[in-house]
C-alpha cells in the first residue's frame with residue numbers, strides 16, 4: 001500500500017481550488033486525485049477511493065449537505081471542510097456532522113497542509129487500532145456469520161438467505177437470521193411472521209447487551225429459526241447505527257452457531273459494519289449483464305477496501321440460458337468462479353412468498369429447494385459442522401444432494 005494520502009476536492013470556487021492544489025503539492029505526502037464542482041459531478045465520474053475528501057463551499061450548510069450525501073457513497077470517507085474564519089456555531093455543526101477537521105483558508109499554506117496530514121494520520125491510527133480489535137474478537141468465536149449481499153435489488157438475496165437459514169435451523173444448528181435491509185426489509189413476510197419487536201425497537205430501547213435482552217427482540221419461526229426483523233419505519237431505521245450492528249452481531253455470535261445476515265442493495269456503512277464482524281460473504285447475482293457488471297464493481301470496491309476474496313463466494317441465482325447469456329459469459333464479466341447455482345422457478349418462488357411460507361419447507365422436492373439443501377450440504381462440509389450437544393437430538397438427515405454445476409472450491 002502506498003504511503004501517500006489520496007485526496008479529492010469538491011469545490012465550485014476556482015480560487016479555493018488553486019489554493020488547495022498548491023497546499024497539496026507543497027506537502028509531499030499527498031496524492032491529489034482531482035477536483036469536482038459538486039457531489040453530483042463526482043457521483044457520475046469513475047470510482048475513486050480517496051483517503052480524504054476536502055469540501056469547500058462558500059457557506060457551511062451546502063458543505064455539510066454534500067458530506068451527508070457523500071458519506072453514503074464513501075462510508076469510510078474522512079471529510080475535511082475548507083472554510084474561511086468559521087464561527088463557533090459553524091465549528092459545532094461540523095463536529096456534529098462527524099467532520100474529521102476543518103482548514104482555515106486564511107492560514108499559512110504550508111501549516112494548513114501539515115495540520116491536515118496530522119489529523120488524518122491520528123484518525124487512521126485510531127481506525128486501524130479499532131479494526132485490529134474487531135479482527136481479534138472475530139477469531140475467538142467458533143460461530144460463523146454469513147452475509148448475503150448484492151448491489152442490485154431483486155437478485156434473490158432475501159429468498160436465498162431466508163430459505164437457507166431455515167434449512168440450517170431445521171437441521172438442528174442454532175441459527176438466527178438478521179434482516180439488515182433497514183428500510184425495505186421483508187424477511188418476516190417471507191417467513192410469515194408478525195414480529196412483536198424488531199431491530200428498530202432494539203435500537204431505541206437497549207444500551208446494555210446480553211442474551212436475555214436480545215431474546216426479547218427476536219421472533220421465532222416453526223423451523224426453529226430465530227429472526228431479528230428489520231425496523232418497521234424509516235424513522236426507526238434511522239436509529240440503527242454501524243456501532244449497534246457490530247454489537248448486535250457480536251452478541252448473537254456468542255449465542256448461536258450461525259448468524260445469517262440479509263442485506264439491502266445499498267453499499268453503506270451498515271453493510272460494512274456487518275462485513276467487519278462476519279466470516280463468509282455470498283455475492284448474489286442473476287444472469288443479466290447489468291447485474292453482473294454491478295457485481296464486478298462491488299468486487300472492485302471489496303478489493304480496494306482491503307477485504308479478502310477468499311471468503312467471498314458467488315451464487316448465481318435464476319440461472320438459465322434462455323436469455324442469451326451462458327455461464328462462460330458470467331465468468332468473463334465477473335472474473336470470478338461460480339460457487340453455487342440455483343435454477344429459475346418464478347411460479348414456485350413467488351407463490352411461496354405470497355403465502356408467507358418458505359419454499360424449502362412447503363415444497364422440499366422442488367428443484368430450488370433441493371439446490372438450497374445442496375448449498376447447505378456444501379457449506380456444512382466446509383465448516384465440518386457437528387451439531388452441538390444441545391441440539392444434536394433435533395438433527396434431521398438429508399440426502400446428500402449433488403448439484404450439477406460448474407462449481408469450484
Ligand SMILES: Nc1ncnc2c1ncn2[C@@H]1O[C@H](COP(=O)(O)OP(=O)(O)OP(=O)(O)O)[C@@H](O)[C@H]1O
Pocket residue numbers: 150152153154155156157158159160181263264265317318342343344345346347349350353368
Ligand atoms: N431462483 C428464483 N427463481 C425464480 N424467481 C426468483 C428466484 N429467486 C428470487 N426470485 C424472485 O425474485 C424476486 C426478488 O427476490 P428477493 O426479494 O429475494 O431479492 P433481493 O435481492 O432480496 O431484493 P432486494 O434487494 O430488493 O431486497 C422475488 O419476487 C422472487 O420471487
Ligand SMILES: [Mg+2]
Pocket residue numbers: 157158159181186262263
Ligand atoms: Mg431483499
